[in-house]
Amino acid sequence: MNYTALSYSDLLAPAALILINGALSLRLRLGVERQLIVAALRMVAQLSLAGFVLTLLFRAVSPFWTGLAAAVMVLFAGREIAARQSRKLIGGWSFGLGTLCALTAAGSLTALTLVGPIAADPWYHPRYALPLLGMILGNTLTGISLGLDVLTNGAVRQRAAIEAQLALGASRWTALLPVTRDAIRSGLIPTINTMAAIGIVSLPGMMTGQILAGVAPVDAVKYQILIMFVIAGATAFGTLMAVAAAVFLITDDRHRMRLDRLG
Amino acid sequence: MRDLRVNLAVRGGECLIIRGASGSGKTRLLRAIADLDPASGEIVLDGVAREAIAAPQWRRRICYVSAEPGWWCDTVAPHYPTWPSLLPMLGALGLSADHGARVVASLSTGERQRLALLRALAIEPEVLLLDEPTSALDAAATRAVEAILQDRMEHGLAILLATHNSAQAERFGGRHLVLCSATVEATER
Numbered sequence: 001m002n003y004t005a006l007s008y009s010d011l012l013a014p015a016a017l018i019l020i021n022g023a024l025s026l027r028l029r030l031g032v033e034r035q036l037i038v039a040a041l042r043m044v045a046q047l048s049l050a051g052f053v054l055t056l057l058f059r060a061v062s063p064f065w066t067g068l069a070a071a072v073m074v075l076f077a078g079r080e081i082a083a084r085q086s087r088k089l090i091g092g093w094s095f096g097l098g099t100l101c102a103l104t105a106a107g108s109l110t111a112l113t114l115v116g117p118i119a120a121d122p123w124y125h126p127r128y129a130l131p132l133l134g135m136i137l138g139n140t141l142t143g144i145s146l147g148l149d150v151l152t153n154g155a156v157r158q159r160a161a162i163e164a165q166l167a168l169g170a171s172r173w174t175a176l177l178p179v180t181r182d183a184i185r186s187g188l189i190p191t192i193n194t195m196a197a198i199g200i201v202s203l204p205g206m207m208t209g210q211i212l213a214g215v216a217p218v219d220a221v222k223y224q225i226l227i228m229f230v231i232a233g234a235t236a237f238g239t240l241m242a243v244a245a246a247v248f249l250i251t252d253d254r255h256r257m258r259l260d261r262l263g
Numbered sequence: 264m265r266d267l268r269v270n271l272a273v274r275g276g277e278c279l280i281i282r283g284a285s286g287s288g289k290t291r292l293l294r295a296i297a298d299l300d301p302a303s304g305e306i307v308l309d310g311v312a313r314e315a316i317a318a319p320q321w322r323r324r325i326c327y328v329s330a331e332p333g334w335w336c337d338t339v340a341p342h343y344p345t346w347p348s349l350l351p352m353l354g355a356l357g358l359s360a361d362h363g364a365r366v367v368a369s370l371s372t373g374e375r376q377r378l379a380l381l382r383a384l385a386i387e388p389e390v391l392l393l394d395e396p397t398s399a400l401d402a403a404a405t406r407a408v409e410a411i412l413q414d415r416m417e418h419g420l421a422i423l424l425a426t427h428n429s430a431q432a433e434r435f436g437g438r439h440l441v442l443c444s445a446t447v448e449a450t451e452r
Binding site: 158159160164165166169178252253254257 | 327332
């Protein structure tokens with residue numbers, strides 16, 4: 001496999017683009033120059049750290065260390081899901097629910113993909129397990145956070161309509177069904193849009209990376225198709241689970257709206 | 264939120280008028296009876312405690328109609344199990360069959376109030392909890408609503424009616440429950 005390795009000096013000229021963006025922000029008074037520089041520095045630091053950690057993990061090929069890295073990724077996903085909620089579930093439930101659903105959906109489908117089509121040996125080999133988990137987790141996170149946000153906002157905005165149904169004897173599931181549908185639909189839309197545009201409008205990062213690393217485009221495409229199917233499955237599974245659990249949490253066993261459980 | 268302690272019993276065919284200043288707890292009391300908000304205390308229907316009856320079933324038997332009813336579909340008819348069967352009552356309320364195809368947002372507040380009452384009557388509850396059901400209606404429409412309610416009461420329907428309308432309260436007669444803002448006690452007269 002042949003590819004052109006980059007030196008650190010090769011990154012200097014592209015880094016100037018960030019400086020140009022910063023200068024534009026100053027000139028146009030956009031006020032984002034500081035955020036831009038901090039975000040770029042964070043990106044460099046985080047990716048450098050990831051490269052360093054992955055190198056160590058690839059050397060170790062240990063289920064413990066791979067599992068620990070995966071656990072850290074899932075916890076950060078849970079934190080990110082909670083941070084993206086405009087109305088958080090009280091008692092840390094946004095974090096708990098996000099983490100649990102991301103772990104269940106992304107974790108189970110990553111494991112199935114590793115032992116199934118990819119047939120990694122050993123199945124927990126970090127070279128396969130961590131990038132795969134990262135891609136699936138990133139998309140599942142988006143689906144869950146969008147789904148929860150649309151559900152909680154919808155429940156607050158449509159409270160009168162939901163309570164009108166409850167007052168007429170509807171169950172909490174029936175009364176919240178329109179909001180639940182909206183929430184699940186919102187969680188799935190980014191994945192559907194990505195699948196619809198992929199290959200024509202955009203070339204995904206993993207496929208591009210494989211091609212740059214010397215893999216035949218046809219083989220890279222097969223990998224990408226596999227990943228997209230798994231991402232779609234994990235996003236739907238995670239979003240469905242999170243939204244259903246959130247409906248349960250914002251109502252009670254007497255089928256009452258419990259919006260006091262939202263922060 | 265201050266405590267609201269109420270002890271009352273209502274028989275079938277009776278109307279209990281609930282009065283009190285805004286903020287005295289009329290809506291809170293009706294919502295608690297309908298089990299729409301958590302509340303302590305004991306509520307019994309035909310000798311059976313509320314907790315022994317599944318919540319959806321309870322609310323079909325004791326139905327609450329809000330002062331500002333909510334709607335979950337764009338047009339009127341999908342809010343009713345069988346719209347055509349309601350035609351006689353529609354006429355009595357000054358509405359028509361055409362209202363079924365109307366967009367809810369295009370209706371007046373008074374039309375929405377009457378349609379919300381109709382929605383509750385359609386499920387034939389044993390107790391009706393009405394929160395200012397005629398506040399947006401003119402005199403003729405108010406009388407039409409009252410006539411339908413009186414007719415249902417003759418067939419055994421019990422009503423708890425929260426109203427600021429003294430004349431309406433007198434027309435229904437029966438007992439009055441007055442909630443006082445200054446105290447936590449409710450008094451009957």
